[in-house]
Amino acid sequence: xxxxxxxxxxxxxxxxxxxxxxxxxxxxxxxxxxxxxxxxxxxxxxxxxxxxxxxxxxxxxxxxxxxxxxxxxxxxxxxxxxxxxxxxxxxxxxxxxxxxxxxxxxxxxxxxxxxxxxx
Amino acid sequence: xxxxxxxxxxxxxxxxxxxxxxxxxxxxxxxxxxxxxxxxxxxxxxxxxxxxxxxxxxxxxxxxxxxxxxxxxxxxxxxxxxxxxxxxxxxxxxxxxxxxxxxxxxxxxxxxxxxxxxxxxxxxxxxxxxxxxxxxxxxxxxxxxxxxxxxxxxxxxxxxxxxxxxxxxxxxxxxxxxxxxxxxxxxxxxxxxxxxxxxxxxxxxxxxxxxxxxxxxxxxxxxxxxxxxxxxxxxxxxxxxxxxxxxxxxxxxxxxxxxxxxxxxxxxxxxxxxxxxxxxxxxxxxxxxxxxxxxxxxxxxxxxxxxxxxxxxxxxxxxxxxxxxxxxxxxxxxxxxxxxxxxxxxxxxxxxxxxxxxx
Numbered sequence: 001x002x003x004x005x006x007x008x009x010x011x012x013x014x015x016x017x018x019x020x021x022x023x024x025x026x027x028x029x030x031x032x033x034x035x036x037x038x039x040x041x042x043x044x045x046x047x048x049x050x051x052x053x054x055x056x057x058x059x060x061x062x063x064x065x066x067x068x069x070x071x072x073x074x075x076x077x078x079x080x081x082x083x084x085x086x087x088x089x090x091x092x093x094x095x096x097x098x099x100x101x102x103x104x105x106x107x108x109x110x111x112x113x114x115x116x117x118x119x
Numbered sequence: 120x121x122x123x124x125x126x127x128x129x130x131x132x133x134x135x136x137x138x139x140x141x142x143x144x145x146x147x148x149x150x151x152x153x154x155x156x157x158x159x160x161x162x163x164x165x166x167x168x169x170x171x172x173x174x175x176x177x178x179x180x181x182x183x184x185x186x187x188x189x190x191x192x193x194x195x196x197x198x199x200x201x202x203x204x205x206x207x208x209x210x211x212x213x214x215x216x217x218x219x220x221x222x223x224x225x226x227x228x229x230x231x232x233x234x235x236x237x238x239x240x241x242x243x244x245x246x247x248x249x250x251x252x253x254x255x256x257x258x259x260x261x262x263x264x265x266x267x268x269x270x271x272x273x274x275x276x277x278x279x280x281x282x283x284x285x286x287x288x289x290x291x292x293x294x295x296x297x298x299x300x301x302x303x304x305x306x307x308x309x310x311x312x313x314x315x316x317x318x319x320x321x322x323x324x325x326x327x328x329x330x331x332x333x334x335x336x337x338x339x340x341x342x343x344x345x346x347x348x349x350x351x352x353x354x355x356x357x358x359x360x361x362x363x364x365x366x367x368x369x370x371x372x373x374x375x376x377x378x379x380x381x382x383x384x385x386x387x388x389x390x391x392x393x394x395x396x397x398x399x400x401x402x403x404x405x406x407x408x409x410x411x412x413x414x415x416x417x418x419x420x421x422x423x424x425x426x427x428x429x430x431x432x433x434x435x436x437x438x439x440x441x442x443x444x445x446x447x448x449x450x451x452x453x454x455x456x457x458x459x460x461x462x463x464x465x466x467x468x469x470x471x472x473x474x475x476x477x478x
Contacts, residue, residue, distance in 0.1 A: 012136070023367075053262045078466070089474055
C-alpha cells in the first residue's frame with residue numbers, strides 16, 4: 001500500500017527543492033545590481049535607522065514557547081490513544097480522562113499564574 | 120520489490136501535482152486581487168490578457184527581473200536560506216493529500232496521492248511546522264526591528280494555535296481510527312442511519328469550528344494577519360526582502376492556504392467523496408444504482424475534491440474582507456483561553472459518544 005511512499009516523497013522533494021534553488025539563483029543572475037549606501041541600509045520608514053536590531057524583546061514570547069512545548073508533548077501522547085480509542089472502549093476512556101484531568105491541573109495553574117496574559 | 124513502471128507513473132504524478140499546485144498559487148494571487156476588487160466595487164487587474172488572466176505570468180517575470188538586495192548588516196547566509204525554508208515545506212505538505220479513489224490498473228494499484236504514509240496527518244503537522252523556522256530566521260537575519268517583531272509575532276501565533284489545531288484533529292482520528300488521509304476520506308463515504316454520508320462536519324461540528332479558526336491563524340490570514348500588519352510593521356518579517364525571495368514568502372503563504380483548504384475538505388467534507396458514489400458508480404440507498412466506468416468515477420472524484428478546495432479558498436478571501444484584525448492580546452486569549460479548553464471538551468465528548476456507540 002505505502003511501499004512507494006518514500007520513493008515518491010524523494011522525487012517530489014527533489015522537484016520542489018530544485019525549483020526553489022534554481023529560481024533564486026536565476027533571479028540573482030538576471031536582475032540588475034546597482035548598489036548604494038542608502039539602498040543597503042535597513043528600512044525604517046525613511047528616516048536614518050537607529051541602532052542595531054539585535055535588541056532584547058519581550059520575555060512573553062519565551063513564556064508562550066515554553067507553554068507550547070509542555071502542552072504539545074501532552075497532545076502527542078493523545079494521538080496513539082485516538083487511533084485505538086474504539087478498540088480500547090470504556091477502559092481507554094477512563095484512562096484518558098485521568099490523563100486529561102492531570103493536564104487540566106497544569107493548564108489551570110499556568111492560567112492562574114498569568115502565563116497566558118499579555119502585559 | 121520495486122516496480123519501475125509504477126515508480127514512473129508516480130514520478131509523472133509528482134510533476135503534475137507540482138505543476139497544478141504552482142498554477143493554483145499563481146492564479147490564487149490573481150483571484151485574491153480580482154475578488155477583493157469586486158468586493159470593494161472596483162475592477163482590479165484586468166489589462167494583461169483577457170480578464171487579467173496573464174497577470175500572474177507578468178508578475179512572475181517581473182519578480183525574476185528585479186534587483187536582489189541583501190542589506191548591509193544582514194546575516195547573509197540565513198537571509199538567503201530563510202525564503203527557501205518557507206516555500207519548500209509549504210509545497211511539500213501537499214504530498215499526502217489524497218484527491219481520488221485508488222485506481223486499479225491491470226497488475227498494479229495506483230493511489231491518487233503522492234505518498235500514502237501511515238502517519239499521514241502527522242507528516243503534514245511536522246513539515247508545516249518547519250515553515251515557521253523560515254519566517255523567524257528571515258525576520259531575525261534581516262537585522263530590521265520591524266522584521267524581528269514580525270517574525271516573533273508569527274512564531275508565537277503559530278505555536279499558540281498549533282495545540283488547538285492538533286487537539287481538534289484528535290476528534291476526527293478517534294471517529295475514523297486512522298492517520299492515513301486516504302482512509303479518513305474513504306470512511307466518510309460510509310452511511311449514517313442508512314442514508315446520511317458520515318462526513319466529518321456531521322460527526323465533529325465543534326471540532327470543525329476549532330480547526331477552521333486555528334487554520335486561519337496558522338496561515339497568517341485575516342483576521343489573524345498580525346505578523347504582516349502593514350499599518351504597524353511595514354510588512355513584517357519580509358520588509359527587507361526583494362525580488363524572488365519576497366515572492367517565495369508570498370507563494371509560501373498561498374501554498375499553505377491551498378494545503379489548509381485541502382485538509383479542511385479531506386477531514387471534514389469527505390475529501391474526494393461524492394455522496395453515494397462508489398468505485399462502481401452511484402448506489403442510492405433503497406433506490407437502485409447507476410453503474411459507471413472506473414475512469415468516469417475517478418474524474419468525478421477529482422472534480423469534487425477540486426470544487427471543495429476551491430470553496431474553502433474562496434472562503435479565505437471572503438473572510439478577509441468581512442472581519443477586522445485582532446489585537447495581539449486578544450489573539451493569545453482566543454488561542455489559549457477559548458480554543459484549547461473547547462478542543463479538550465471536544466475530545467472528551469467524542470470519547471464518551473464513541474464508548475456509547477453513537478459515533
